[in-house]
Amino acid sequence: MSTIHKSGSARYEGLGKDGKGHVSTQSGALDNQPYGFQTRFEDKPGTNPEELIAAAHASCFTMALSFGLAKAGHSDGTLETKAVVSLDKEGDGFSVTKSALTLSATIDGITAEDFAKAAAEAKVNCPLSKLLNCEITLEHSLNGG
Numbered sequence: 001m002s003t004i005h006k007s008g009s010a011r012y013e014g015l016g017k018d019g020k021g022h023v024s025t026q027s028g029a030l031d032n033q034p035y036g037f038q039t040r041f042e043d044k045p046g047t048n049p050e051e052l053i054a055a056a057h058a059s060c061f062t063m064a065l066s067f068g069l070a071k072a073g074h075s076d077g078t079l080e081t082k083a084v085v086s087l088d089k090e091g092d093g094f095s096v097t098k099s100a101l102t103l104s105a106t107i108d109g110i111t112a113e114d115f116a117k118a119a120a121e122a123k124v125n126c127p128l129s130k131l132l133n134c135e136i137t138l139e140h141s142l143n144g145g
Helices: 037-041 049-073 112-125 125-132
Strands: 008-013 020-025 033-034 077-090 093-107 135-143
Touching: 008 049, 033 037, 049 077, 049 112, 049 125, 093 112, 112 125, 112 135
Parallel strands: 093 135
Antiparallel strands: 008 020, 020 033, 077 093
């Protein structure tokens, strides 16, 4: 398989707290979605980089786990993941310090041990886990299948 390229873009007009930004994705899933200081730090309508990373990490991890379970011979189930990304002030700036994954799953015919192993492998091996330079935690629950 050759390299896959996906893109996103951002435009910011004005500077600092008074600036207003818009973010878009190649697919059009986001099309000039507003972002800025108010959407990042004051809970105003719009998005922010941490929310986008959380959605990307949750979806990447969930897909990686889905493929891992399929490779192990499982053919039916439901996976739901929430990621909470933490942004902390460090010195004069900010750092993403953690992405906390919470997974709820229903998988037919899997043991709790095999499920935990597959989830742990997906946490380490999904491409966005490899990208993030922060603590990544995982809590999971397996419902009866």
